[in-house]
Amino acid sequence: MKLNENERNALRVTVDYTNMTDKYLGKKGFSKKQLDGYEKAAKAAHAYVSENRGKDELFMGWTELPYNQDEIVADILKTAQHVRENFENFVVLGIGGSALGPTMAFNALCHLHYNDLPKEKRGGPRFFVEDNVDPVRMKELLDVLDVTKTCFNVISKSGATSETMTQYLIVADLLKKAGKDVKEHVIFTTDEKRGNLVKISNELGGVKSYVLPDGVGGRFSELCPVGLLPAAVLGIDIEKLLQGAAYMDELCKESDFRNNPALLCATLQIASMENGKNIGVMMPYSDNLRFVSDWYAQLWAESLGKNVTLKGKACNVGQTPVKALGVTDQHSQVQLYTEGPYDKVVTFLSVTNYKEKSPIPHGCENIPDVSFLGGHTMEELIQAENKATAYALTKAGRLNYTITLPEVNEFTLGQILYLFELQTAYAGAMLDIDTFNQPGVEAGKKATFALLGKPGYAEQKKELDQADSDPQYVI
Numbered sequence: 178m179k180l181n182e183n184e185r186n187a188l189r190v191t192v193d194y195t196n197m198t199d200k201y202l203g204k205k206g207f208s209k210k211q212l213d214g215y216e217k218a219a220k221a222a223h224a225y226v227s228e229n230r231g232k233d234e235l236f237m238g239w240t241e242l243p244y245n246q247d248e249i250v251a252d253i254l255k256t257a258q259h260v261r262e263n264f265e266n267f268v269v270l271g272i273g274g275s276a277l278g279p280t281m282a283f284n285a286l287c288h289l290h291y292n293d294l295p296k297e298k299r300g301g302p303r304f305f306v307e308d309n310v311d312p313v314r315m316k317e318l319l320d321v322l323d324v325t326k327t328c329f330n331v332i333s334k335s336g337a338t339s340e341t342m343t344q345y346l347i348v349a350d351l352l353k354k355a356g357k358d359v360k361e362h363v364i365f366t367t368d369e370k371r372g373n374l375v376k377i378s379n380e381l382g383g384v385k386s387y388v389l390p391d392g393v394g395g396r397f398s399e400l401c402p403v404g405l406l407p408a409a410v411l412g413i414d415i416e417k418l419l420q421g422a423a424y425m426d427e428l429c430k431e432s433d434f435r436n437n438p439a440l441l442c443a444t445l446q447i448a449s450m451e452n453g454k455n456i457g458v459m460m461p462y463s464d465n466l467r468f469v470s471d472w473y474a475q476l477w478a479e480s481l482g483k484n485v486t487l488k489g490k491a492c493n494v495g496q497t498p499v500k501a502l503g504v505t506d507q508h509s510q511v512q513l514y515t516e517g518p519y520d521k522v523v524t525f526l527s528v529t530n531y532k533e534k535s536p537i538p539h540g541c542e543n544i545p546d547v548s549f550l551g552g553h554t555m556e557e558l559i560q561a562e563n564k565a566t567a568y569a570l571t572k573a574g575r576l577n578y579t580i581t582l583p584e585v586n587e588f589t590l591g592q593i594l595y596l597f598e599l600q601t602a603y604a605g606a607m608l609d610i611d612t613f614n615q616p617g618v619e620a621g622k623k624a625t626f627a628l629l630g631k632p633g634y635a636e637q638k639k640e641l642d643q644a645d646s647d648p649q650y651v652i
């Protein structure tokens with residue numbers, strides 16, 4: 178069911194950038210004239226993204242995901258129902274873009290102790306995302322799983338990522354040893370035609386598979402089957418998620434950055450970088466949104482950290498994303514943000530209506546330092562602390578702005594996902610780099626292949642063997 182205009186307006190995500198300007202920050206903030214100076218670059222970035230949206234060859238197919246997946250969504254909903262009825266556990270095997278999105282959506286939209294709830298309250302299987310090859314983690318996951326009652330969603334565009342394929346080898350072996358038909362326990366999300374998962378599927382005689390579309394890179398994949406299948410298995414309304422994304426797309430049509438939330442955020446970040454703020458802190462005041470920071474960190478870091486422009490000129494650009502959680506990190510990192518170097522810009526993610534209020538009871542009446550809390554709610558407290566931290570940073574001349582979600586639900590999460598993806602595409606265009614490649618990641622992948630003896634990497638293995646630590650520098 179589509180939301181009507183009033184419902185959409187009531188759930189509209191907003192961006193407040195007052196604390197980026199000279200209004201309260203004086204000379205530490207941007208004047209109107211300074212921001213106006215970015216108008217031309219912002220317009221050019223908007224034009225570039227608008228002209229190239231949907232182009233697979235440029236890896237911009239993700240822009241169309243809110244619109245072109247009706248059949249896929251219907252199929253995913255059927256599969257999800259089957260999984261919910263037949264399995265006790267659902268495990269995502271993937272890394273990077275294949276794991277961070279599913280983790281984020283799970284944490285944002287499900288009960289924070291989902292796996293600990295009884296089955297009737299969960300409604301779906303227990304849920305795990307395994308995005309590492311720490312041997313202890315793998316072994317200890319298997320200690321709490323019965324593989325014969327588990328569905329494994331193997332997500333890899335290339336099917337060549339050592340981490341994911343190692344995990345696949347381990348679970349396939351266990352399933353075989355338990356006398357199970359592997360193909361009944363795995364679902365692949367991968368490239369349509371290329372890659373090893375396609376070959377494995379053929380060998381196993383046809384595994385239920387979803388396509389990671391050509392024009393969609395890992396970190397832009399949460400709104401395709403990479404994220405939609407796990408979300409649907411969890412009972413998340415994936416149609417609402419896509420509707421939220423489409424709504425944000427609609428809000429980002431204008432080329433004037435003051436009327437386009439994603440272009441505004443991109444412009445604020447670029448202006449900050451150019452003014453020496455090379456650290457971008459993402460600080461949600463919501464445990465449900467804490468993994469948005471992890472997902473965003475990959476999106477921002479892997480997309481913008483580049484050493485060559487589109488015109489082939491050497492550069493070293495990008496901004497280091499830092500993850501923080503309100504209020505937890507007020508008691509950890511905020512001291513540094515307030516008084517340390519002027520090298521950061523903080524993005525707050527705020528929530529207007531939390532799904533719980535949690536009233537604070539009266540008590541300790543003889544101790545005014547404690548009793549003043551009674552009669553308020555925890556929602557009031559977290560919001561007060563959010564406002565207080567933004568105020569303190571502003572008083573200290575620190576750039577910060579706030580993205581507010583009226584509540585955390587599918588529609589608002591869809592909006593912020595699309596907002597951050599578009600923001601990244603705009604920022605990449607302003608930096609004149611290839612936002613959608615990741616040669617730095619590929620280099621590490623290849624070196625791992627060489628170290629573990631993959632055919633074709635002998636030369637690199639020799640070089641790596643010679644690159645061992647020099648004992649004179651080891652104490």
Ligand code: PA5
Nearest residue numbers: 273274275333334335338395396
């Ligand atoms: O965003 C990206 O492209 C990467 O983080 C990939 O998602 C990650 O390296 C995993 O690659 P693959 O999907 O090929 O297994």
